[in-house]
Structures are given as C-alpha cells and as structure tokens.
Amino acid sequence: MMTTKDEPNRVPGGGVQRIDAGRRRVTAEEVARLAGVSRSAVSRAHTRGAYVSREKKRKILEAAEVLGYRPNALAAGLSSKRSNLVAVVTGNLKNHYDSEFVGKLVRQLNDLGKLPIVIGGTSDSIQDNDVLEALDYPLDAIVIRAGSVTVETVRSCLKLQVPVIVSGRIFDVGNVDSLCCDNNAGSEMAVAALFESGRKNIGYLGGDPGLFSEQERCAGFIAAMRRRRLEPVVMAQSDFSFGGGYATGLKILQGSRRPDAVFCGNDAMALGLLNAARETLGMRVPEDLSVIGFDDIEMSGWPCFNLSTIRNPVEPAVGEIVSLLESRFADPARQGQTIRIVPTPVLRGTH
Amino acid sequence: MMTTKDEPNRVPGGGVQRIDAGRRRVTAEEVARLAGVSRSAVSRAHTRGAYVSREKKRKILEAAEVLGYRPNALAAGLSSKRSNLVAVVTGNLKNHYDSEFVGKLVRQLNDLGKLPIVIGGTSDSIQDNDVLEALDYPLDAIVIRAGSVTVETVRSCLKLQVPVIVSGRIFDVGNVDSLCCDNNAGSEMAVAALFESGRKNIGYLGGDPGLFSEQERCAGFIAAMRRRRLEPVVMAQSDFSFGGGYATGLKILQGSRRPDAVFCGNDAMALGLLNAARETLGMRVPEDLSVIGFDDIEMSGWPCFNLSTIRNPVEPAVGEIVSLLESRFADPARQGQTIRIVPTPVLRGTH
DNA sequence: GTCAAATATGCACACGTGTGCATATCGAGT
DNA sequence: ACTCGATATGCACACGTGTGCATATTTGAC
Structure with missing residues (x-):
C-alpha cells in the first residue's frame, strides 16, 4: 500500500506556501x-x-x-529619486579576472543596499542592446567594464542622466568617471624583473589589440625595452584566454627567433604559455624560459604555477568604484574623475 | 603657456554629454x-x-x-504584470563552478530580455537580508543556488508570489522548482573508474557537510564502495576550495592509512590535492595515486592537470532553468518540478 | 452618394507608494 | 481654565506609464 502519509525527502517546516494563480502582491x-x-x-x-x-x-x-x-519598490521609486538599481556591464565572466572583479563588486553593492543588474556574463560581443534594455529602468548608476560597450551607449546613459563609471580604461567624455590600472608602470616592472634576471631576448604575448589595456601594456613594454636599448625578439597577438596563450605560446616557442623570456598581457595567457612550455615542449621554467604575467589571478599563486606577475589589485579598484559612486550621488553634476590604480610586482618562481 | 585648446587622450565623437544637476528623466x-x-x-x-x-x-x-x-519601466511595470527583473542568488563567485554557472545564466536571461539582479558574489554566509531587499521589487522569479538561503526566505518569496527555482539541491516545498545533479550516479561513476583501474584503497575528500551536494556525493560514494564490498581508507572533510583541498590533501597523504586513490567532492579540491601530491610531496599521479574530481571546471582540462572527473554540465542545467522559468510564466500556479541533471564521466589522466 | 468597417486619437483611469498640508488630539505649564 | 507646543492622523496629490472606451476620421465597396 502506498497510502502512507509520510513524504520522504521533504524539507521540514510545514505550512506549505504556494503561489495562487490570480493572486497579486499584497498592497x-x-x-x-x-x-x-x-x-x-x-x-x-x-x-x-x-x-x-x-x-x-x-x-x-x-x-x-x-x-x-x-x-513595492516600483511604486516607491516612481516619485522618489533613488531606485537602488545599479547596472554592471561585464565582458566575459569566463575571464577569471573579470569574474573575481564582478564578484567583489556585486558583494559591495549589496552591502551598500544597491541591487546590481548584471549584463553580459558570457560572450565577448558588445552588449549595447542589453544595456539599452536595462536603461528602461531609472538606474542610480552604471558600471561598465572596458570593451563591453560603445561610446554611443555611454552617451545614451548620460542622456538619461545615469552616472557612468568605466573600469579598465580611461574614458574622457562628459562627466564620466574612469578607473584604470597604471599599465605603463606595470609593464616597466615586468621588463625590469626580467632584465635583472639577466634576460635579454624578451618577447611579448598580447591580447586583443582592440582593448585599451592591451594597447597600454604593449606600449609600456616597448617603451621599457627601449629604455634599456633592447629590441623585442617577438611580438605576438592572442586573445587574453588560456587556450589562446597555449596555442600562440607553442608558436612563439617553436619559432625561428626563440625568446628566453616572455611578458604576457595577462595571467590567463601566461598560464597557457607556461603549459605549452612545460607540458608540451618539455622546457624548464625558469631555467630555459622566464615568464611574467599581468593581473595576479588566484590560479597564479597555485604551487604548480607559482607565476611571477604584476598584481592589478581588485579590492582597491572595487573600493574606488564605490567611493566614486557615493561622491557622484552627493553631487551628480560634478566633474568626471580619472583614477589610476598602482600595480605591484609579485615575483614568484617563473622568472 | 598652457592655453592650448588641445585635450589629449579624449575619446573622439564631439557633442560632449553631461549630467545636469536638477535635470530629470525625459517623460x-x-x-x-x-x-x-x-x-x-x-x-x-x-x-x-x-x-x-x-x-x-x-x-x-x-x-x-x-x-x-x-x-520608464518603473512606471510601466506598476500596472503591468511583468517587471522583467529576475534575482539570482549565488553563494560565492570565487567558486569556479558557480562563477561559470552564473555567467551562463546571466547571459541567457539577458537573451530572454530579463534583467538579472545578482545577490551574493562573495562571502559564503547566508544572504537572507539582501534577498529581502531585492524582494521589494516585484520580481518575475528568483533563482537560488543551493546553500545561499534559508527555508524562511524561500517562504517569503512564495508569500510575495515570486516563483522560486532552486539549483543544486532538491527542495520539496510548495510549488518550488528544483534542479540538481544526479550526485549518486556521479559518485558511482567515480568509484567504478577507480575500481576498474585496480584501486582498492580508496579515500574520500568532501566539502562542507552542511551542503546538499556534499551529503549526496558522500552517501553515493559510500554506497558505491559497499556495493563492491570495499571499505573507505579515509573520509576527510574540507571546504570545496583549492586551498582547502591542498591542506587537507597533505594531511590525508601523510596520514597513517595512505590511500592509493582519492575521490574528491569537487574539482577545486581535487586540483588542490593534486598540487599537494605532485608539487609538495613529489608523488607521481596516476602511478602512485589516482585522483578523480567532480564538476569538470575549465582548469581541469588544462594540460598540466588533465584531471579525470565527473562532469556536472552547466549548459544543460542553465537551459533547464530557463525552460522552468518560461513554463512557470505560462502557468504560475503549476506544481513544482524536480529535475535531475545526468552527469558524465570525463576520464582523463589522473586515475 | 451612402453606409459599414477599419483605422486613428484623445480622455481618463489604474497601478502603489511617499509626503506636504491641514487638522485633530494630547500633555503640560501657568 | 486657557494656551501653546508636540504628536498623531487622514486627505489628496504626484510620480509616468499602458490601455479600455468612446469618438473622430479614413477607407472601401456598392
């Protein structure tokens, strides 16, 4: 007989609540x-x-x-001037740096009592349409991660009186706030570390050349080399991903002009190149090859990698964003600010 | 003289848009x-x-x-029955599986024209307060990742007529939809693989025992062992993180009863244990030790790890969530459904 | 030219809240 | 007993939209 009253696997608590068909929110x-x-x-x-x-x-x-x-916040927000909604536009959460960044930002916004609407998540394509949909709501602000959005969309935000904060690039338009790592200084630190290890045949592995950080890091690298009267052995382009770093790394290391050191535009590519060198080509790092990355994502500190890198610190960046938000709320019309986050070298075992 | 009109580093486009102090949204x-x-x-x-x-x-x-x-969506949503807002409650985006999960979910929600409000981000603590804040808005639905929220909060959602989808555990209350990996089957696959490799001294490295998946995976492991008349060599508890897996892994592998194989409750811990074994203890995997993880996060496929694992597929899970959402919109009062996602073994080089 | 159907447009209401304003009540001090 | 300030409460409006309803205009067929 299956007529027992016991229902296994039920969460305790009784008073089962249900959704009534026609029922609306209590007013x-x-x-x-x-x-x-x-x-x-x-x-x-x-x-x-x-x-x-x-x-x-x-x-x-x-x-x-x-x-x-x-x-009902919808009704309240109608006359009130604050909706507590903040849009966060991110490129690709598969990117470990962005993922960590968004995670911390979301947390801090929650603590501030703001509700972060996340746009993007996956896919590297521009997110303009989705942003426009979010703009249907009167946002308190919108935080945009570099490369996710066109200038046109930023202009739309400003037109709707939505304060904009761009992270990852300098954006000198209207009263937009910008936040960006001092990539120049970072590249200089990387080249300095390699140089002091006695490396002279240094190569560069960059990401998508359309991205602001890539442009700055690449230019910074070239300047740092020139300062030491060095010529880059190889300049390669990839896509800021582990897989890209691996594939392009293989090419570089099997090419005619083999470098004895490679500076990578971010850690994901550096780890990819590291895998290509050690696992696939059987090279020893740092004996045969030095590798330095950029960002200092979590994995770089894992024992098997122990990657030397330039830390682009997330915590301070997110803190600055929150500060910018608050001062913007205090004075919506204030001049846009530009903040440079200072990176620090984290010299581990790959150089 | 600094009176030049040139302003370097400006984004081109002219017609600089600004935020006017008193100006409100155009009506x-x-x-x-x-x-x-x-x-x-x-x-x-x-x-x-x-x-x-x-x-x-x-x-x-x-x-x-x-x-x-x-x-203005605020005003429109007031009378309309759809707000297009969907809350996504996640435990900790530092967890790579959750991070990938949220990324894909956000993307799909965007494609559906929904605006995902993300709650959590960092911190493993329960997010009840933040969820309540989000509930001030009339949400179209709320997607909750296991362990992030108490039963009380779920009840609050239902009371406010907000459809709830729980992912990562079975939640048999009211008309809540649940979605969960078939952890039992997964554990069986793992033990089967180790057994067929000739391993007999198998240990288990679990995560937070308060979490549903941990309970199921652990129970599944024990059942699978019993089925083969095997006794676990060691049962260890950690926290589902790389660091935890590393630290606890060291203990296990240096303990009195050394296993020749370890099944880990997720990939992060498996990678941590792998590092402890290879880098710190100088063991050879899989010669001296077999390791199998659970989830199949991106890093597990990297050449240096090449981890054998049980894939808990993200794409189908997210797809099911979207389907559940749509059918819930069609019939808000329908019975809650429970869906089991079938895992598949991904046998690489660590067993 | 007539009439009906199809199309276009404005009025006014509902949606649910916060709050200014006017008024009512209360307590205390002289 | 009288007055004044403090506290409490209800009315009514504003917030910005979508849409039902009634009406005005156009179209098409004979």
Missing part, C-alpha cells in the same frame, strides 16, 4: 483595512522617522506580517 | 509636446501592435530621439 491598502487604519499610517509605519504612535505601529507591522506585505 | 509628456500630439500617442508609438498612423509614429520617434526619451 498597503489591504494592510490598512486589516489593521483598521488609514493607508498613510501603513506607509509611515514602514518609513523611518515618521510620526506613528507606538501602539498603532505595532498593530500595523503585525498585520503586515500576517498578510506578507512589503512596500 | 512621454515632453515628447508629446514637442511632436504636437497627445501623450497616449507617444505611448502607443512605443508599443508594438498599437494603432498609430505611420506618419505620426515617425514624427514621435524622431522627437523621442532628439530628447533622448525611453519609456
């Missing part, structure tokens, strides 16, 4: 009716620093609890 | 005034399948373009 009106007060009183009971008698407030909150009432 | 009223029509006409011009003459529509859209008008 302040209904709470007021149940508590026997006016609707205004209900609103005031949920607003800090409004006049409501202690006793009535208790009764109202109780009724609200029973009915499961929560003020 | 349909203003567009109507400029185009010389009624406000209703403006609304209809922006609504598909509404009666507006071709000529008037053109004029309205032109005026809207000039003024930079976009319908």
Whole structure:
C-alpha cells in the first residue's frame, strides 16, 4: 500500500506556501483595512522617522506580517529619486579576472543596499542592446567594464542622466568617471624583473589589440625595452584566454627567433604559455624560459604555477568604484574623475 | 603657456554629454509636446501592435530621439504584470563552478530580455537580508543556488508570489522548482573508474557537510564502495576550495592509512590535492595515486592537470532553468518540478 | 452618394507608494 | 481654565506609464 502519509525527502517546516494563480502582491491598502487604519499610517509605519504612535505601529507591522506585505519598490521609486538599481556591464565572466572583479563588486553593492543588474556574463560581443534594455529602468548608476560597450551607449546613459563609471580604461567624455590600472608602470616592472634576471631576448604575448589595456601594456613594454636599448625578439597577438596563450605560446616557442623570456598581457595567457612550455615542449621554467604575467589571478599563486606577475589589485579598484559612486550621488553634476590604480610586482618562481 | 585648446587622450565623437544637476528623466509628456500630439500617442508609438498612423509614429520617434526619451519601466511595470527583473542568488563567485554557472545564466536571461539582479558574489554566509531587499521589487522569479538561503526566505518569496527555482539541491516545498545533479550516479561513476583501474584503497575528500551536494556525493560514494564490498581508507572533510583541498590533501597523504586513490567532492579540491601530491610531496599521479574530481571546471582540462572527473554540465542545467522559468510564466500556479541533471564521466589522466 | 468597417486619437483611469498640508488630539505649564 | 507646543492622523496629490472606451476620421465597396 502506498497510502502512507509520510513524504520522504521533504524539507521540514510545514505550512506549505504556494503561489495562487490570480493572486497579486499584497498592497498597503489591504494592510490598512486589516489593521483598521488609514493607508498613510501603513506607509509611515514602514518609513523611518515618521510620526506613528507606538501602539498603532505595532498593530500595523503585525498585520503586515500576517498578510506578507512589503512596500513595492516600483511604486516607491516612481516619485522618489533613488531606485537602488545599479547596472554592471561585464565582458566575459569566463575571464577569471573579470569574474573575481564582478564578484567583489556585486558583494559591495549589496552591502551598500544597491541591487546590481548584471549584463553580459558570457560572450565577448558588445552588449549595447542589453544595456539599452536595462536603461528602461531609472538606474542610480552604471558600471561598465572596458570593451563591453560603445561610446554611443555611454552617451545614451548620460542622456538619461545615469552616472557612468568605466573600469579598465580611461574614458574622457562628459562627466564620466574612469578607473584604470597604471599599465605603463606595470609593464616597466615586468621588463625590469626580467632584465635583472639577466634576460635579454624578451618577447611579448598580447591580447586583443582592440582593448585599451592591451594597447597600454604593449606600449609600456616597448617603451621599457627601449629604455634599456633592447629590441623585442617577438611580438605576438592572442586573445587574453588560456587556450589562446597555449596555442600562440607553442608558436612563439617553436619559432625561428626563440625568446628566453616572455611578458604576457595577462595571467590567463601566461598560464597557457607556461603549459605549452612545460607540458608540451618539455622546457624548464625558469631555467630555459622566464615568464611574467599581468593581473595576479588566484590560479597564479597555485604551487604548480607559482607565476611571477604584476598584481592589478581588485579590492582597491572595487573600493574606488564605490567611493566614486557615493561622491557622484552627493553631487551628480560634478566633474568626471580619472583614477589610476598602482600595480605591484609579485615575483614568484617563473622568472 | 598652457592655453592650448588641445585635450589629449579624449575619446573622439564631439557633442560632449553631461549630467545636469536638477535635470530629470525625459517623460512621454515632453515628447508629446514637442511632436504636437497627445501623450497616449507617444505611448502607443512605443508599443508594438498599437494603432498609430505611420506618419505620426515617425514624427514621435524622431522627437523621442532628439530628447533622448525611453519609456520608464518603473512606471510601466506598476500596472503591468511583468517587471522583467529576475534575482539570482549565488553563494560565492570565487567558486569556479558557480562563477561559470552564473555567467551562463546571466547571459541567457539577458537573451530572454530579463534583467538579472545578482545577490551574493562573495562571502559564503547566508544572504537572507539582501534577498529581502531585492524582494521589494516585484520580481518575475528568483533563482537560488543551493546553500545561499534559508527555508524562511524561500517562504517569503512564495508569500510575495515570486516563483522560486532552486539549483543544486532538491527542495520539496510548495510549488518550488528544483534542479540538481544526479550526485549518486556521479559518485558511482567515480568509484567504478577507480575500481576498474585496480584501486582498492580508496579515500574520500568532501566539502562542507552542511551542503546538499556534499551529503549526496558522500552517501553515493559510500554506497558505491559497499556495493563492491570495499571499505573507505579515509573520509576527510574540507571546504570545496583549492586551498582547502591542498591542506587537507597533505594531511590525508601523510596520514597513517595512505590511500592509493582519492575521490574528491569537487574539482577545486581535487586540483588542490593534486598540487599537494605532485608539487609538495613529489608523488607521481596516476602511478602512485589516482585522483578523480567532480564538476569538470575549465582548469581541469588544462594540460598540466588533465584531471579525470565527473562532469556536472552547466549548459544543460542553465537551459533547464530557463525552460522552468518560461513554463512557470505560462502557468504560475503549476506544481513544482524536480529535475535531475545526468552527469558524465570525463576520464582523463589522473586515475 | 451612402453606409459599414477599419483605422486613428484623445480622455481618463489604474497601478502603489511617499509626503506636504491641514487638522485633530494630547500633555503640560501657568 | 486657557494656551501653546508636540504628536498623531487622514486627505489628496504626484510620480509616468499602458490601455479600455468612446469618438473622430479614413477607407472601401456598392
């Protein structure tokens, strides 16, 4: 007989709640009716620093609890000037640096009481359409990760009075705030470290040349080399991914002009190249080859890699973004600011 | 003299847009005034399948373009039944599996025209408060990753008529939809693979025992061992992280009862243990030790790891979530469904 | 030219909230 | 008993949109 009352695998707690078909969200009106007060009183009971008698407030909150009432932010945000919605546009969360970045940013926005609407997630293509959809809501601000969006879209945001913060590139338009690593300094640190290890035949493995950081890091590399009267042995282009770094790394290391050191535009590619060198080509690092990356993602610190790299610190960057947001809320029309995050060399075992 | 007009490093495009201090969002009223029509006409011009003459529509859209008008979703969503907002509650984006999961989910939601509000990001603690804040908005649905939220909060969602989808555990309450990997089958596959490699002294490295997947994978492991009349050599607890896997891995491999194979509750821990074995203890894998993980995150396929693992496929899971969402929109009151995602063994070089 | 059907347009309401304003109630000090 | 300030409460409006309804205009057929 299967007529037992026991239902295995059920989460305990009883009072099973269900979604009623036609039922709509409970409104302040209904709470007021149940508590026997006016609707205004209900609103005031949920607003800090409004006049409501202690006793009535208790009764109202109780009724609200029973009915499961929560003020509707849609309605409130209509007249109010804050929606608490902040859009975060990111290129590709498969990119480990971006992933870490978005994770921390989301956390901090949550702590600030903001609701981050994330756009992008996967796919490297430009996200303009999705951004426009988000702009249908009156956003408190929009944080854009470099390369995810066109200038046109930024202009749309400003036209809708939505403050814009761009991270990962300098964006000198209107009163947009920009935030960017000092890539020049980073490249200089990398070349310096390789140079001091006695390396002279240095190559460069870059990412998508359309991206701002790539342009700066590449230019910084060339300048740093020139300062030491060195000529790059090889300049290669890839795509900022592990797979790309691996494939292009193979080519570089099997090419006619073999470098004894490679500076990579980010850590993912550096790890890819490291794999190509060690696993596939049987080279010894750092004996046969030095490798330095950029960013310092989590994996770079793993024992099997122990990658020397230039740290592009996430925590301070996210902190600055939050500061920029707050000062923007205080003065929406203020001049746009440009902030350079200073990288630090993290010299481990691959150079 | 610094009075040159040139401003270097500017993004080209002219017509610099700024944020005016007191300025508010452009309203349909203003567009109507400029185009010389009624406000209703403006609304209809922006609504598909509404009666507006071709000529008037053109004029309205032109005026809207000039003024930079976009319908305010806040106001629209007030009477409409869809807000297009979907909350995504995630535990910790530092977890590579979750990170990949959220990335793909966000992308698909974007494609569906939904705006994903991400909650969590970092920190393993429960996110109840942040979820409540998001519930102030009338969400179309909320997707919760296992372990991020209490039963109470789920009940709050249902009370507010917000459809709930839980991923990563079975949640048999009300009409909540659940989605979960078939962990039992996965553990069986892992033990089978180790057994067929001739391993008999098999250990287990688990994550946080409070998590549903850990409980199922652990129980599945024990059952699979029993089926082969094998006794686990060691049962260890860690935290699902690389660092945890490394540290606990060291202990296991230096303990009195050394296993010749370890099945790990997820890939991050497996990679940590792999590092401990190879780099720190100088062991050969798979000669001296077999390792099998769970999930198949990107790094597991990297040449230097080449980890044998049980794939907990992200793409199908996300696809199922989207399907559940759509069928829930079609029938909000329908019975909750439970879906098991079938894992597949990905046998590489560590067993 | 007539009439009906199809198309176009404006009015006014509903959506759910916060809050200014006017008014009512209460407590205390003289 | 009277007054004044503090506290409490309800009414009504604004927020910006979509849409039903009634009405105006055009189209097409005979």
